[in-house]
Every structure is written in structure tokens, then in C-alpha cells.
Amino acid sequence: MFVLDAHGTPLQPTHPARARKLLAKGRAVVARHTPFVIRFKDRTTAGSEVDGIEVGVDPGSKHTGLAVFTAQAGQRRSRYALRLDHRGGQITRRMRQRASCRKGRRSRNLRYRSPRFDDRTRPDGWLPPSLQHRVDTTVSWVDRLSRWAPVRAVHAERVAFDTHALSMGHPLEGVEYQHGTLHGYEVREYLLAKWGRSCAYCGAAGTPLNIDHIHPRSKGGSNRVANLAPACIPCDQAKDDRPVEEFVTSPRTLARVRSQAKAPLRDAAAVNATRWALWRALDERLPTHAASGGRTKWNRTRNRLPKSHTLDALAVGKLDTITTTVSTILVVGCSGRGSYARTRTDRYGFPRLRLPRRKAFFGFQTGDLARAVVPSGKHAGTHAGRVAVRSSGGHTLQTPHGPIKTSWKNLRLLQRADGYGYSTQKEAGAFSPA
Secondary structure, X not given: OEXXXXXXXXXXXXXXXXXXXXXXXXXXXXXXXXXXXXXXXXXXXXXXXXXXXXXXXXXXXXXXXXXXXXXXXXXXXXXXXXXXXXXXXXXXXXXXXXXXXXXXXXXXXXOOOOOOOOOOOOOOOOOOHHHHHHHHHXXXXXXXXXXXXXXXXXXXXXXXXXXXXXXXXXXXXXXXXXXXXXXXXXXXXXXXXXXXXXXXXXXXXXXXXXXXXXXXXXXXXXXXXXXXXXEEHHHHHHHXXXXXXXXXXXXXXXXXXXXXXXXXXXXXXXHHHHHHHHHHHHHOOOOEEEEEHHHHHHHHHHOOOOOOHHHXXXXXXXXXXXXXXXXXXXXXEEOOOXXXXXXXEOOOOOEEEEOOOOOEEOOEEOOOEEEEEEOOOXXXXXXXXXXXXXXXXXXXXXXXXXXXXXXXXXXXXXXXXXXXXXXXXXXXXXXXXX
């Protein structure tokens, strides 16, 4: 749990059991519901020992993992973990809809503003809105964590795989690179990203994969990345040293394997550009250490941790061992703050529904976190979740067990809407020292 002193300055995070004791004794109050933050009434930074914590960031296309941990003598102990669910796909879809509407207006005999294609330039470092959203959201949450915890440094993946090391064919960086320890992990991470982490021949996923030569080396094949593909153990053993033309009997599968082997990662440049933009934004705020995805996987494999965004964030950068992981992570979904448009249209653009001109009713607005105490009826009991307001006062509470409709009189506000939806889930492979 995150802890603030009497003046709002972040202190060292504490265990949930100790936070409950402080609240029960009246020494602390709840400062924020999700993520849970308490504030001392009788303690300041001058009377506390603050060692500081560090944050690991694992950027992804749909999800980004953040891990809060303490690091001493090469050992990392996880204190908190959360996963950001981005809405880049939704932004792309909305922009395509907007472009389609504008294109339709230009093709009709309508009065509209003339196009401005020639008088607009993109500044240096420009990113598409769907990618810029990912950078802004991640930086925003690092800033939030810095307000709740004494963050001293940030560790972030700057590239998913070291393309320079791949092209040169020999290690380039650090002691492990000089010894060649990480080079295989760079190649494997590239191939897994290229083939969708599945077998190139049968499409099996969630199973151990070997690196196979599409054209066998015994038949003159090379070690180039374009001649490598991930294969499950049965396919790898069945193929042996046969050419892919003899092993794959389906013409459609053979054509897919050949085209996928020659096709580069289409979004590799965009992903790497996003990671660089994220690293620059973080480095302006806090000391930021960069690492590659290959090193992250190497660290995670050495510590026998399963694959997840939060565990990857914990394994970013240089470390020796990971001694503790959290059992539950917070899932943060980008839900937005609603829309300015107060009119809903049908497929032809005609208005079909008019929303109220104000968003708050009876002290609540859509997105607020609230607790409902229903005295009787089908949903009698205590429930917590996000509120969807109605002008009549019959608000709907979205809970993990389904929606619950109740009167605003039965609701108690826990936290104002901040544009995010929160839920929790178990962390895979969590462990703690014996």
C-alpha cells in the first residue's frame, strides 16, 4: 500500500496488514481508494526512514506493465504491480470513421471548409494519436506513482530486440553481450514477435518452441533471421533436416510460411519509435535506465517466472535475482471521460437520441467509484463498482458480478471518475521468500 505523511509527501510503501492497523487505530486516513493510498496524521518525512523505490516499465502494443519494487544488492522485491490496457485500437477506429465522414462530405455538394492538406506540417518526433496515447498514458501513471511513492529511478524497455546486434551477428553491449549470453534471446524474441508466438507449421500456441531452419543447414541453408522460424517440438522433430517443401504438404500452409518468413515486422519501426519517445519523456522526469526485450526475457527465464506484462516490468534492466512478486495486480483500463457530443445519431447521421446537457445527477456522474448498500430485494447486500447515472436517480452500478440498478440514496461515493476503469486479477506464478 502507498503511504503519505501528514503533509502529503510520499513515504516508503507498507504491507496491507500494517495499513489496516494504522487505519483501525486512527493514526491514518484513506487518501485514495484505487490504487489504495493512506495518509498519516502524526508522522512526517523528518521522522521516517525513506529508502526509495524504483519502477519498471514494459511497453506493449495493447498492454503496458508497471512494477514498483525495491532494489538492494542486485535483489528486487516487488511491492506493487499494475497493467495498463490501452485503447489505441479504438482511437484508430474512430479516426478512420472521421476520415470517412470527411471524405463523404468532400464528395457531396455540401457547404464545408476547404481541405487543408498542403498547409500543415508535422513537428519533429510526431507520433500517430493511437501511439501517442500509449506514451501519454504510461508517463501519466509514472507521474502518479511518483506522487504516491518515493520513486528514485525508472527502468524501461527501449527496444523490443537489438536490431543492430541482429544485423552484425555478434554481441555489442555489456559483459553478457561480450560473452554472447544475450544474443540468442534477441533472435528468439524477434522470431516470437514476428510469428505471433506460435508454431510456424501447425500454429500451436502456449507450448515450448524451438528455433528451426526453414531451409536446413545441411542443404545449404544459412543462419539469417529470414531463414529461421519457431517450431513446436513435434514439428521440429518430424521435420528434421528435410526442406520445408517436403515437410509441409498443404500448398496454402507452404505459401503462408514462405511469405511470413520474407515479411518483416510491419510495426517494428512504429513500436521502436514509441519506445524511444517513452524513454525520452521518462528521462526528463526521473533517472531512466534503458534495456532491451532480450535482456528482460533472459532475466525472467533465469528467475523462472512466467510470461506477463507485470513480471516483465519487474525483470527489466540489470539485476541478479527476484526474491518476491505480488499475488494480485491492478488492471487499469483507459475508459475516457465521456464525450462532448450530446446527440447520438443513426447510421445515416440523423439524430436518434439526445442526452442531458449536464453529466452530474444527485452528486454522481458516470465513472465514479461508489459503494451501494441495498437494504432489500434481489440485489440486497453491499456492492462496489463504477456508476452509470440516470437523470431519474435510478443509477446503475457496474460490479464484477453484473450490473445492479439502485437508487442514488443507497450509494456512497468512494472516488471521483478519473478516466480509468479498475479491476484486479491474480498474478501468474507469484511467490515470496520462505
